[in-house]
Amino acid sequence: xxxxxxxxxxxxxxxxxxxxxxxxxxxxxxxxxxxxxxxxxxxxxxxxxxxxxxxxxxxxxxxxxxxxxxxxxxxxxxxxxxxxxxxxxx
Amino acid sequence: xxxxxxxxxxxxxxxxxxxxxxxxxxxxxxxxxxxxxxxxxxxxxxxxxxxxxxxxxxxxxxxxxxxxxxxxxxxxxxxxxxxxxxxxxxxxxxxxxxxxxxxxxxxxxxxxxxxxxxxxxxxxxxxxxxxxxxxxxxxxxxxxxxxxxxxxxxxxxxxxxxxxxxxxxxxxxxxxxxxxxxxxxxxxxxxxxxxxxxxxxxxxxxxxxxx
Numbered sequence: 001x002x003x004x005x006x007x008x009x010x011x012x013x014x015x016x017x018x019x020x021x022x023x024x025x026x027x028x029x030x031x032x033x034x035x036x037x038x039x040x041x042x043x044x045x046x047x048x049x050x051x052x053x054x055x056x057x058x059x060x061x062x063x064x065x066x067x068x069x070x071x072x073x074x075x076x077x078x079x080x081x082x083x084x085x086x087x088x089x090x
Numbered sequence: 091x092x093x094x095x096x097x098x099x100x101x102x103x104x105x106x107x108x109x110x111x112x113x114x115x116x117x118x119x120x121x122x123x124x125x126x127x128x129x130x131x132x133x134x135x136x137x138x139x140x141x142x143x144x145x146x147x148x149x150x151x152x153x154x155x156x157x158x159x160x161x162x163x164x165x166x167x168x169x170x171x172x173x174x175x176x177x178x179x180x181x182x183x184x185x186x187x188x189x190x191x192x193x194x195x196x197x198x199x200x201x202x203x204x205x206x207x208x209x210x211x212x213x214x215x216x217x218x219x220x221x222x223x224x225x226x227x228x229x230x231x232x233x234x235x236x237x238x239x240x241x242x243x244x245x246x247x248x249x250x251x252x253x254x255x256x257x258x259x260x261x262x263x264x265x266x267x268x269x270x271x272x273x274x275x276x277x278x279x280x281x282x283x284x285x286x287x288x289x290x291x292x293x294x295x296x297x298x299x300x301x
Contacts, residue, residue, distance in 0.1 A: 013165030021163055025156060026208040062284070065208060068201035075190065075198065076164040 013076040015084055019046045022069050023088075027054045044077055044084045052090035059088055093119075093144030100127055101139045108143035120144050149210055149218050153179050156209050157202060157222075166190055178219025181206070191224035196231060199223065235262055236269040239291070246291045247275045254281070257288045 016037035024030035032051040037044060050058055059066045070086050077084045094111050098104035105121055112119070122142045130136025147155075150172040161168040166186035173180040181202075183191045192198055199222045207220040223229070239255070246253040255266065266289045267278050277292050 010165065010167055011162070014163055018160065018163035021159060022205055026205060026212055028212060060204075060208075064204055068204040071193065071197050071201040072160065072164065072205070075193065 013078075015044060015073045015076040015082075016046055018076045019048060019069060019073050019086060022072065023048050023050060023058055026065065027051070027058060029054065039082070042082050044082050046073060046084065046086045048086065048088050050088065050090065055088055055090040093142050095124065095140065095142045097125075097138040097140045098127075099138060101141060104139045104141040105143060108141060112143065112145065114143075114145055118146055120146055149179060149214060150174055152210060152213055153181060153206050153218075153220065156206055157181060157183070160202065160205070161186065161190075164190070178221065179210075181220065181222045183222065183224040188225045188227075192227045196227055199227065232265055235265050239266040239269045239289075240273075242291050243270055243273055243276045246293045250293055252290050252292045255289045255291070257282065257286050263287070263289050 016035060020033065020035040023035070024033050027033060027050055029051050032049075032054070034049045036047045036049075038047075039045070048058070057065070058069075060068075066086065066088055070084070073084045073086050094108045096104045096108035096111065098107055101121075101123055105116075109116060109119065120143070122144070123139070124142055125137065125140040127139035128135065128137050154170040154172050157170045158168060161183075168183050168191065169185040171182040171184070173182075183202075190198070193201070202222045203220050206222070207218065210218045210220065221228070242253045242255055258266070263280055267280075270276055270278050270291065275294060277294060279290050279292065280287055281290050282288050
């Protein structure tokens with residue numbers, strides 16, 4: 001039996017890593033994705049760079065995809081009541 | 091899973107041996123060539139092909155792993171149950187507080203659906219429909235929608251006038267159309283563009299007026 005982590009050892013929510021995982025999971029070139037986060041006055045800004053030709057896909061039709069990413073990022077930041085901004089750049 | 095390694099005189103022969111050992115079909119696996127074969131020259135220096143054959147994960151496995159990891163990064167450990175249906179995958183989430191799984195107005199379920207479907211499309215190269223539910227939220231949502239549609243149909247017949255419902259997404263409109271398909275008193279149509287698209291319930295001219 002593998003020595004599993006105890007249930008209590010759940011890592012805390014991490015909006016930056018979450019956004020990185022989501023974007024890498026939906027692009028064709030995950031290696032071109034880089035994510036930077038900065039926080040000021042309880043506003044967390046997550047800046048995502050993707051391959052220029054994949055910006056449209058990550059935003060989605062009428063912002064559907066980036067909207068979904070923002071919903072999840074907000075939930076991940078909620079415990080600290082931080083506000084989150086997610087920006088997609090090519 | 092590390093897969094199975096096999097060798098043979100050609101890559102194809104090595105792959106066939108690995109498939110036989112795994113009991114897998116060619117379409118279910120990925121092949122990595124570890125060593126190209128080289129023919130012997132004057133009886134020297136020849137070598138066999140070596141391959142590693144790995145069973146390709148199923149859409150259900152890919153979806154479950156993705157969703158579990160997403161929630162872990164939001165600080166929740168969830169159980170993901172996946173049912174494979176004709177129209178796609180149906181995921182049921184449990185293990186975390188319902189408000190964390192469902193979100194305000196079901197926004198978390200919607201977001202997980204969008205991202206999981208896109209993830210599957212990228213990883214598998216084809217579209218798979220994904221439906222996500224937790225704590226029976228979708229079923230409840232659908233019942234509310236059906237009840238509202240029936241009430242609106244009653245009103246359309248009673249007042250002898252078309253009734254326009256609020257704008258809805260395609261799935262919700264479908265639920266309304268289906269709910270009223272067998273109601274002989276009315277017909278339904280979708281009108282408006284994009285986020286304004288909504289269902290209109292129209293009384294049939296020949297329908298008997300309700301007393």
